[in-house]
Amino acid sequence: MTNYQGSCLCGQISYNITGDTLSFYHCHCRRCRKMTGTGHASNLRVDTDTIVWLTGAELVKSYRLPEASRFRNDFCSACGTPLPKYFSEVGFVIIPAGTLDSEPEMQPQARIFCGSRSSWSCNDSLPTFDTYPAG
Numbered sequence: 368m369t370n371y372q373g374s375c376l377c378g379q380i381s382y383n384i385t386g387d388t389l390s391f392y393h394c395h396c397r398r399c400r401k402m403t404g405t406g407h408a409s410n411l412r413v414d415t416d417t418i419v420w421l422t423g424a425e426l427v428k429s430y431r432l433p434e435a436s437r438f439r440n441d442f443c444s445a446c447g448t449p450l451p452k453y454f455s456e457v458g459f460v461i462i463p464a465g466t467l468d469s470e471p472e473m474q475p476q477a478r479i480f481c482g483s484r485s486s487w488s489c490n491d492s493l494p495t496f497d498t499y500p501a502g
């Protein structure tokens with residue numbers, strides 16, 4: 368069992384989630400790219416049906432993609448940050464790892480949906496910088 372705590376960018380929403388971590392994947396699918404505005408989503412899957420909203424529950428909004436069986440974006444209506452979401456059909460919670468304020472118990476295990484990965488997304492041979500590159 369791990370306890371996960373996190374919050375959105377504006378800080379009005381915070382949450383607490385407790386459960387067993389099932390997986391931690393970078394998902395490169397088109398839907399995740401659109402939802403995050405980045406090359407991939409980084410999602411923890413946790414075996415629980417409970418998200419405790421510590422603050423800001425009234426700001427949580429949900430968008431369900433009509434053509435998908437269960438693709439949904441729950442987000443902060445003030446700042447747009449994607450939030451944890453519970454899928455009752457399958458009985459787990461997905462946590463967008465970037466919203467965590469605590470360390471996850473595992474590191475990412477894999478990249479998934481690489482068949483639809485963008486050519487520019489996460490080329491692991493790139494140089495790295497702790498902050499902005501110099502100059």
Ligand SMILES: [Zn+2]
Pocket residue numbers: 375376377378379380443444445446447448
């Ligand atoms: Zn917010």
Ligand SMILES: [Zn+2]
Pocket residue numbers: 394395396397398399400408480
């Ligand atoms: Zn995805």
